[in-house]
Amino acid sequence: MNQAKPVNPVKAVYRSPSGIGKRIKVSSLIKYVLLILFALIWILPVVFMAFTALKSPADLFSSAFYHLPKKFQWSNLWKAWETGKMNIYMKNSFFISVIKVPLGIFISSLAAFALTRLKYRWSNITFAVFLVGMMVPFQAALIPLNLLFTRIGLMDTHLGLMMIYIGFGIPFAILVLRGFFRTIPTELDEAAKIDGCSDFALYWRIIMPIATPAVATLIIIDFLHTWNEFLLAQIFIRSNELRTVPTGLMNFKGEFSTDYGLLNAGVLISVLPILIVYLIFQRFFVSGLAGAVKG
Numbered sequence: 001m002n003q004a005k006p007v008n009p010v011k012a013v014y015r016s017p018s019g020i021g022k023r024i025k026v027s028s029l030i031k032y033v034l035l036i037l038f039a040l041i042w043i044l045p046v047v048f049m050a051f052t053a054l055k056s057p058a059d060l061f062s063s064a065f066y067h068l069p070k071k072f073q074w075s076n077l078w079k080a081w082e083t084g085k086m087n088i089y090m091k092n093s094f095f096i097s098v099i100k101v102p103l104g105i106f107i108s109s110l111a112a113f114a115l116t117r118l119k120y121r122w123s124n125i126t127f128a129v130f131l132v133g134m135m136v137p138f139q140a141a142l143i144p145l146n147l148l149f150t151r152i153g154l155m156d157t158h159l160g161l162m163m164i165y166i167g168f169g170i171p172f173a174i175l176v177l178r179g180f181f182r183t184i185p186t187e188l189d190e191a192a193k194i195d196g197c198s199d200f201a202l203y204w205r206i207i208m209p210i211a212t213p214a215v216a217t218l219i220i221i222d223f224l225h226t227w228n229e230f231l232l233a234q235i236f237i238r239s240n241e242l243r244t245v246p247t248g249l250m251n252f253k254g255e256f257s258t259d260y261g262l263l264n265a266g267v268l269i270s271v272l273p274i275l276i277v278y279l280i281f282q283r284f285f286v287s288g289l290a291g292a293v294k295g
Contacts, residue, residue: 046271053077053264060260073261080252080265088241089248093227094273096158096165096244101222104166105215108173113203115174116181117189127178133171138164142235149236156238164232169225173218180214181207216284223277227270245270 048066053076055069063070080086111130115123145164146155154160184207192202208215230246237243240251249270252263 049264053268055261076261076265080262084252084262084266086266086269089243089245093244096162097223097226100162100165100226104169105218108170109177112174112177112181115178130171130174138168161236165226176218177214180211184210213284216281220278220281224274227274
């Protein structure tokens with residue numbers, strides 16, 4: 001009488017039906033191919049911009065934009081920095097961004113803390129009022145702001161521009177921070193209050209350190225929007241010495257011709273600060289947005 005062979009329980013548990021492993025490998029391969037294609041779509045314009053930035057005027061008109069420069073014109077970067085006054089525009093944009101971004105996030109975090117941690121009757125209505133600011137297009141406020149800033153002397157000043165940026169940026173920041181703060185257990189508040197922690201100490205020592213991913217996400221998004229903003233800076237800044245990078249790049253365009261080599265060199269230089277900020281805070285980016293949406 002034949003006896004059945006004993007079955008190895010480990011192999012029995014991990015044995016998979018025929019074909020599943022191949023399907024998993026094929027799906028992974030397709031996923032990585034698609035990711036590589038999307039990455040190329042995003043990076044190719046930057047590569048072509050770098051090619052154009054390093055071409056001489058003669059090289060620009062004698063070859064296609066996707067061709068390598070016949071001779072790398074490194075002097076374009078220096079001309080854009082000095083002659084094109086990118087050093088002044090970069091300094092102005094950096095000054096505005098370094099003050100506006102942290103200050104706007106600080107004000108928004110205080111409001112989000114009050115909405116989530118300080119229980120009062122009209123908190124939901126207050127939050128709805130903040131959200132109205134996201135629905136109103138800033139173009140609708142251009143004329144009133146122009147008249148107001150002209151009367152109080154804030155036209156053509158960095159202070160006035162920063163005030164506008166902070167005002168229009170607060171609703172979105174409150175939306176993100178409020179969502180993240182709601183994911184933080186309220187038991188931490190009770191434990192802190194038992195230890196004699198004040199409301200501000202609870203905000204500064206407990207809530208804000210936990211909310212680092214959300215704050216880092218806002219730093220990336222807010223810095224990007226502030227650095228690249230064009231319309232408001234074009235309207236409220238009139239002196240060339242006070243212009244930011246997006247409006248300053250308009251000076252590279254002449255009345256009858258445009259030096260595309262210098263223009264692309266200026267754009268290439270202006271991209272570097274955004275790239276640096278993203279590389280510093282990118283590890284918090286996904287978790288910060290995920291926590292905000294979940295909350």
